[in-house]
Amino acid sequence: xxxxxxxxxxxxxxxNTEKVYDWIVNEATFDLTLNDLELPVNPLTGDQLExxxxxxxxxxxxxxxxxxxxxxxxxxxxxxxxxxxATVTLQLVTIRKNFEVTIFVDLIPELGGAxxxxxxxxxxxxxxxxxxxxxxxxIDVTFTDLDCFVCTAVCDPGTTADIDELDVTVTVRLCQxxxxxxxxxxxxxxxxxxxxxxxxxxxxxxxTMPAQCPAVFPSTAVGNNGDNN
Numbered sequence: 001x002x003x004x005x006x007x008x009x010x011x012x013x014x015x016n017t018e019k020v021y022d023w024i025v026n027e028a029t030f031d032l033t034l035n036d037l038e039l040p041v042n043p044l045t046g047d048q049l050e051x052x053x054x055x056x057x058x059x060x061x062x063x064x065x066x067x068x069x070x071x072x073x074x075x076x077x078x079x080x081x082x083x084x085x086a087t088v089t090l091q092l093v094t095i096r097k098n099f100e101v102t103i104f105v106d107l108i109p110e111l112g113g114a115x116x117x118x119x120x121x122x123x124x125x126x127x128x129x130x131x132x133x134x135x136x137x138x139i140d141v142t143f144t145d146l147d148c149f150v151c152t153a154v155c156d157p158g159t160t161a162d163i164d165e166l167d168v169t170v171t172v173r174l175c176q177x178x179x180x181x182x183x184x185x186x187x188x189x190x191x192x193x194x195x196x197x198x199x200x201x202x203x204x205x206x207x208t209m210p211a212q213c214p215a216v217f218p219s220t221a222v223g224n225n226g227d228n229n
Contacts, residue, residue, distance in 0.1 A: 010189045021180040022132035025144075029173050030125055031151070037103060037119050037166040039155075044112060051155035051164045058106035058115075059153035061170050063146060066098035066122060071141045074126070076133055091133040095141065095178075096126045101148060103168055118166055133180035145175040 039049040065071075074094040081088050103118040133139060151169045 010191050013188055013190050015186050015188065017184060017186060018181040019184045021134075021137050021182060023177070023179045024129060024131065025175070025177050026129075027173070027175045028125075028127065029171060032101065032123055032170045032172060034101070034103065034121050034168045034170060035165075037121075037168065039164045039166060040116055040118060042107070042111065043114065043116060048163060049107075049116070051157045053107055053111055054155065055106045055108055055113075056153055056155055059118075059150045059166070059168060060104045061101055061148045061150055061168075062104075063099055063101045063148040063170075063172055065143065065146070066100055068098075070098050071139070072096040072098070073139045076135070079130070081130075088132075090130050091180075092128055093131050093133050093139060093180075094126060094128050095139065096124050097141065098122065098124045099172070101170055101172070103150075103166065103170075105153075105166070129178055131178070131180045137180040137182045140177075140179045140181055142177045142179075143174055144177055145173070147174075148172045 039051070039054065041048050042053070072095070074096055076091040076093045078089050079092050081090055100120050100122050102120040104115050105118055106115050107113055131139075148170050151171050152167075153169075154167045156165045156167060
């Protein structure tokens with residue numbers, strides 16, 4: 001159903017929105033070395049886990065943007081470029097991205113095989129991108145894909161205070177959308193709309209009877225009509 005316009009036709013409206021100055025999409029892959037991760041206690045028994053208690057081939061990871069300041073713009077520097085024969089001033093933007101990676105491992109079957117969290121580590125990665133992003137614009141980074149996998153994992157027995165430790169290398173892969181934006185107020189000619197028509201509920205079905213068995217009841221056989229003469 002097509003929404004109808006209110007009477008009066010188009011009007012001049014002012015709306016607040018964001019103007020996109022520039023927009024790029026790129027991807028990145030980087031490695032992360034996490035050493036000396038102390039094995040946790042067994043969540044079922046409370047005993048300190050040792051290297052023999054875990055399946056080293058089951059080490060996995062998850063990665064998320066940091067809860068605080070996931071994206072920080074460190075600097076932006078004007079640089080001149082020649083594009084289509086014209087000199088254009090763009091900005092070399094330095095961005096720091098902050099993440100948290102969490103490591104998990106499975107216990108051996110004799111201990112129940114449960115997945116336990118080893119620990120979470122914060123880390124940062126920086127990059128530079130060229131954007132039309134003059135001072136005053138905001139830099140918005142959105143991760144369209146963010147994942148990680150464990151490349152190597154080694155367990156060191158009793159290296160610190162008799163607590164076994166895990167050494168892991170992780171590869172992080174991400175796809176990201178980077179925009180420079182600025183809040184603007186726009187004047188546009190637009191129609192006011194009203195909601196669509198309500199959809200009707202289907203009508204109640206008529207009463208129906210269960211299927212009958214006339215060949216069985218009532219019987220028309222001779223002698224079953226109550227006549228004894």
